Amino acid sequence: MKKYLCIILTICLVFTALAVSKKETQAANIVLPLPGSGTYYVTVLSKYSGGSGHASYISQYVLGQGAYAYPNMVMDISASGGTAVYAIMDGTISENNNHTSGGYNVVIKHTDGTYSYYGHLRERSPKAKGTSVKCGDLIGYVGMTGSATGNHLHFEWSGHDPYCEFVSMGYDLRIASNSGASAYPHGHATPTPPANIGTNFNAIILNTAAWKPITCDNDNYVRLRTETGVASQVWRFIRQSDGSYMIISAQAGSAQNPYVLSIPTEQNANGAQVGVSPEWGGNNLRWFLYPQGNGYVFMPKNSTTRVMDLPSNATGDGTTLQLYDRNNSDAQIYSVYSGSEVQLTAPTLTVTAGTSATQTTFNWSEVYGEKRYDLKIWKDRLYSGDAYHIAWGATRPFGITLPAGHYEAYVDAANELEWKMSNVVIFDVVAATNAATPSITSQPTDKTVYVGGAASISVAASVSKGTLSYQWYSNTSKTNSGGTSISGATSTSYNAPTSATGTRYYYCVVTNTDNTATGNKTAAATSNAVSVTVAAPPTPTPTRTPTPTPIPISTKRGDANGDHVVNAADAAAILRHLVRLQTLSPQGLINAKVTDGPGPVSAADAAKILRWLVRLEKEL
Numbered sequence: 001m002k003k004y005l006c007i008i009l010t011i012c013l014v015f016t017a018l019a020v021s022k023k024e025t026q027a028a029n030i031v032l033p034l035p036g037s038g039t040y041y042v043t044v045l046s047k048y049s050g051g052s053g054h055a056s057y058i059s060q061y062v063l064g065q066g067a068y069a070y071p072n073m074v075m076d077i078s079a080s081g082g083t084a085v086y087a088i089m090d091g092t093i094s095e096n097n098n099h100t101s102g103g104y105n106v107v108i109k110h111t112d113g114t115y116s117y118y119g120h121l122r123e124r125s126p127k128a129k130g131t132s133v134k135c136g137d138l139i140g141y142v143g144m145t146g147s148a149t150g151n152h153l154h155f156e157w158s159g160h161d162p163y164c165e166f167v168s169m170g171y172d173l174r175i176a177s178n179s180g181a182s183a184y185p186h187g188h189a190t191p192t193p194p195a196n197i198g199t200n201f202n203a204i205i206l207n208t209a210a211w212k213p214i215t216c217d218n219d220n221y222v223r224l225r226t227e228t229g230v231a232s233q234v235w236r237f238i239r240q241s242d243g244s245y246m247i248i249s250a251q252a253g254s255a256q257n258p259y260v261l262s263i264p265t266e267q268n269a270n271g272a273q274v275g276v277s278p279e280w281g282g283n284n285l286r287w288f289l290y291p292q293g294n295g296y297v298f299m300p301k302n303s304t305t306r307v308m309d310l311p312s313n314a315t316g317d318g319t320t321l322q323l324y325d326r327n328n329s330d331a332q333i334y335s336v337y338s339g340s341e342v343q344l345t346a347p348t349l350t351v352t353a354g355t356s357a358t359q360t361t362f363n364w365s366e367v368y369g370e371k372r373y374d375l376k377i378w379k380d381r382l383y384s385g386d387a388y389h390i391a392w393g394a395t396r397p398f399g400i401t402l403p404a405g406h407y408e409a410y411v412d413a414a415n416e417l418e419w420k421m422s423n424v425v426i427f428d429v430v431a432a433t434n435a436a437t438p439s440i441t442s443q444p445t446d447k448t449v450y451v452g453g454a455a456s457i458s459v460a461a462s463v464s465k466g467t468l469s470y471q472w473y474s475n476t477s478k479t480n481s482g483g484t485s486i487s488g489a490t491s492t493s494y495n496a497p498t499s500a501t502g503t504r505y506y507y508c509v510v511t512n513t514d515n516t517a518t519g520n521k522t523a524a525a526t527s528n529a530v531s532v533t534v535a536a537p538p539t540p541t542p543t544r545t546p547t548p549t550p551i552p553i554s555t556k557r558g559d560a561n562g563d564h565v566v567n568a569a570d571a572a573a574i575l576r577h578l579v580r581l582q583t584l585s586p587q588g589l590i591n592a593k594v595t596d597g598p599g600p601v602s603a604a605d606a607a608k609i610l611r612w613l614v615r616l617e618k619e620l
Contacts, residue, residue, distance in 0.1 A: 029135040033088050033118060033155050034079055034142075057102050058117040058156040074156055081122060081151040083142040087133040088116055088157065096129045102154060103146025106139050119154030120146055194288040195296055199239035202250070202369065202417065203338035208295050209330035210315035214274075216251045221275040222261065224310065224319040231371035231415035234342065235261065244286040244301050249276045250344075250415040251371060258416070260285050263323065268303035271311070274321035292328050295335040299326070307332050344369040346420040347413045357432035357519035359399035364411045364422060371415040382408040382424060404431040432519025438463045438510045440525050448533040449498050455532045458493035459508045461525065466514035473507055480507040480529040496532040503533045574609075 087108055094115065095107035102119035106127065109115055118125075122143025127133060144151045155162065204213045207224060213233040215225040227233065234250035246260050253259030253276070262277040263284040279285060283302035290297045298308040300323070309324040310331040326332060347364040354360040362375055372393040377400075379388040391398055394411070407429065411422045442460035449455045461468055472494045473483030483505075486494070496506060507529040513522050563569070 030089055031086055031136050033086055033116075033153060034077060035084055035086075057099075057105065057119060057154070058107065058115050058158050074154070075162055077153045077155055079142045079151060079153060081142055081144065083151075083153075084138055085118055085121065085140045085142060085153060087135060087137045087139050089114075089135050091116075091133055093125070093127045093129050093131045093133060093139075096125050096127065098124065099146060101147045103143065103148065104140070105146075105154075108133060108139075114160065115156075115158045117154070117156040120144055120148045120152060194243045195291050196239065196243065197237065197289065197296075197336060199237060201338050202234055202236050202343055203336045204233050204342050205235060205247075205298075206295075206335040206337060207310065207315070207331070208293070208333045208335055209310060209313060212315070212317070214321060214334070216249045216259075216276050220252055220259065220264070220277070221273055222321045223317075224315065224321065225317050229342075229366075229368045231369055231417075234344075234369040234415065234417070236417050237336070240286060242286075244288050246279065246285065247287055248279070248417065250369060250417045252276045252416065253278065254416055261287060263300050263302065266302065268300065268306055268323060270306065270322075270324050272306075272323040274308055274323070289336075293330070293333050295333040297326060297328065297332050298334060308334070342368055344413060344415060344418055344420050347373070347411055347422045349409065349411050349422040349425050351409060351425045351427050353427040353429055354401065355430050355432035355518045356404040357401070357434070359401050360407075360427070360429060361397050361399045362394075362409065362411070363397045367413045367420070369415055370413040374412045374414060374419075375409065376412070377402075377407060377409040379405055379407055381406075382410075402429045404429050430518065433517050434520040435466055435512050435514035435517045435523040436464050437523040438468055438512045438525045440510060440527055443528045444506065444508065444530045446531045446533075447496070448535065450535050450537045451498060451501060453498050453534070455496040455498050455534070456493055457496060457506055457530055457532065459510065459527045460492060461510040463512045465516075466512040466523075469511045469513065471509050471511070473509065475505040475507065475529060478505045478529045478531055480526045483507065498532075498534045501534050501536050503531050505529050505531050 089108075089110045089112070091108040091110035093106060094109040095105070097107075098104050099119075102117075104121040104124050105117065105119040106121065106125045107115055107117050118139060120143055121140040122145065123141070125140040127137075127139050133139065142151050142153050148154075204227070206213050210224055212224050213227050214222050216232045217223050217225075225233070230251075232249075232251035236248040236250065238246040238248065240246060248258045248260050251259075258279045259276040260279045262275060262282075263272050264275040264277050265272055266282065266284045268284075277285060284300055286301040287308075288299045288301065290299060299306070300308075303323065305325055306323040307326045308321055310319055311322050311324070313329070313331045315331075324332075345367050347367050349362065349364045352361040352363075364373065373396070375389075375391040375394040375398055376387045377389045378384060388402075388407070389400065391400075405428070406426075408424055408426050410424045412419045413422070414420075438461045440459060440461045442458070444457040444459050447455045447457060459470070470490050470492055472486045472489035473480075474486055475483035494506065494508070496504065508527040509524050510527070511522055511524045515521055
């Protein structure tokens, strides 16, 4: 991307070179580039970084020598074709070219380190590249090669305003009668020195097109990002003896190995990226700040025309800063802000002391420009031996469990430029008191029941202080761990289910909760594991009433016992049998046979009993 925005002041001037009255005071041996007689119509432009119309061709040769690079002054001097062109000072031919814009041209590097340029010559100069020339040597003739509509000499002299300097030598410069312009403003002839904004201070650098700070990212390139107030957006300015600045990152490198704002590739071409590099004193690590608008343009020392810029005027987060030709747009202007609110300050530390069983919590205020916070804790007294604990790069809030004792602590806010210590907090950590463990005074016992039977298991516990709670668990083995909690089983007893056969195991966890404890507020005890076995109901075993010995039928009526005597004994025998029948269950009656026949009680049994009764009644 090329950016063209120049301040062009075009004034058609006429200067009459007073015939070789070049004042013998020219101790530096400087002459006009054209013969010292005649009238020349001159167009003068103040050039800062090139531009449309009359671009500065010499800017590429000016390598920032001296305290600062001077904005070139371009002079188009009208003269007849074939007019001699002279070297203005001693030097060496640096370039002898033919260019589509400048035509045949010559660049001379002078003994004082400056360069002069002579363009649109009629033909290639007879002075070859590398040839030494003296002040006043013929180097060519006025022409109109390249982009020119008439014969003239395009003349430039780096680090100088030739208009003012030739006036000071006694040449008479006059305004062209057909220009309608005012006199050339001499204020432009004074080089603008780089700004002196002080030294050894911290600041943020805000781009005025986006009003966002430049930021040193982790890959060591510098990008535009929204302000976050951390070290990557803070820079330290150290002014050098030549007026340039070493600008140190608070994020990268270290105090012993600082990283500074730079052109890491050491190139100064358009598009060269801006980053940070280890300090070694190179020109790509130094910056001149030139006042412009409401800020400054940042020009690296290894360039005289290109400045820190936003490519394509992009203002979004993540835009990488690059070098481009100076055009003084807002994208190239930066505000250096060093107010108190962007300085690293001491954080404020607070501590919430815990116990020997609970965490002590450290918290602190956030401060501007920090890269990290380092928490330092001493047991007993500050600096009494080594610190008990140091948390480098701690995040807040920071928690740690400390043994009982006396402590002092502080936190440092630090970046790669400096650190600030917080207030010291003194605190004590007390020994923790824990909830008492319950004592189980009665353990549950194993149970064996039939399906549908009751299987209640229970536990009893006591504790000196606190509130007890219960939770029953079921398990697949007779162990009191790894079981499954039973929903709703939270009392001292539990009725185990007996709807299906099988064996299950149970235990109870008794928990004591003591909210007055400073350590663990709960403690638990676990009962023994017990089994509950559910069996199927037994199959009833038939109970057969022994078959009475058959009573022989006597010839004597009513002789129920067959002793051939009818008396009270026969009545008693019959009565016993009747009573037995009445008390038997239906199942028992099946077996209450008095006959010898197979099967259950039948009509034969009833008939026999009836016969006994009838006989007895008749006999008696």
